Amino acid sequence: MKKIIAVLCGLMACLSMASAAKKGNKFVLGLDDSFPPMGYRDADNNIVGYDIDLAKEVTKRLGLELVCQPIDWSAKEMELKTGKIDCIWNGFTMTEERQKKMAFTSAYLENAxxxxxxxDSGIKTLADLNGKKVGVQAGSSAQDALEEAKDFKASLKEVVEFQENVTALNDLEIKSIDGVVMDLIVANYCIQQGKKDFVVLEETLSPEKYGIAFSKKNRKLRDSVQQTLEAMAKDGILAEITKKWFGSDISKIGK
Structure with a gap:
């Protein structure tokens, strides 16, 4: 009887593992869905973008189902830590502090x-923003860069926090603020696509690189994604996707 119970228990355990493996077939990508061109919603409310196209190809090759999960960007690290998402893949800047807490792939794009x-503002340099109001996305790398640029921040009249860059740029357009601190790649794309009468100041607050972040407990998945991106670089698909979004191959994988 004990043997029969043991066998039944074993079978139940196997079924449970199979069920867990099936559930684990999803690849949950955490993103800010208002961050063009990396990840955002199109006119039909579909989540699209450069990172999304890369993730679609990666997950297809790995035999995983891609799930794009919009998250509160200011809580992104907690979402990853608690396992609600498998990675943060959304123009995510690789900082020294973040690399201590998370497992990153190698950089795939350079940014600033x-x-x-x-x-028409007459503002040409960072110094020209003295006494002005500047917007920034809460919890973003732009906010981190602004905090580190202590003299520049101290020269400002006010720093206004926004939930996303799109709203900040809208406020810039209606002259509620005088500037927006944000990613260069995103800024160029928004100006080009939106045909806005904006310019990017030549002075940068900080150079940086984009990487894909995983929990340190999930290094195997990180390694699988890294290897797949490298394979995509070799067979030309990575360059093809990058040219589609940026007009040229500015990707860094395999270079």
């Missing part, structure tokens, strides 16, 4: 934190 202003 810059300030966007209205073309």
């Amino acid at each position: 934190q810059v300030v966007v202003v209205r073309a």
Whole structure:
């Protein structure tokens, strides 16, 4: 009888593992869904973007189902830590502090934190923003860069926090603020696609690189994604996707 119970228990355990494996077939990508061109919603409310196209190809090759999960960007690290998402893949800057807490892939794009202003504002340098109001996305790398640029921040009249860059740029357009600190890649894309009368100041607050972040407990998945991106670089698909979004191959994988 004990043997029969043991066998039944074993079978139940196997079924449970199979069920868990099936549930684990999903690849949950955490993102800010208002961060073009990396990840955002199109006119039909579908989540699209450069990172999304990369993730679709990666998950297809790994035999995983991609789930794009919008998250509160200011709580992104907690979402990853608690296992609600498998990775943060959304133009995520690799800082020294973040690399202590998370397992990153190698950098796949280079970026910088810059300030966007209205073309007719007369603002040409960071110094010209002395006494002005500047917007920034809460919990973003732009906010981190602004905090580190202590003299520049101290020169400002006010720093206004926004939930996303789109709203900040709208406030810039209606002259509620005088500038927006944000990612260079995103700034250029928004200006080009939105045909806004904005310019990016030449001075940057900080150079940086984008990487994909995983929990340190999930290094195997990180390694699988890294290896797949490298394979995509070799067979030309990575370059193809990058050219689609940026006009040229500015990707860094395999270079």
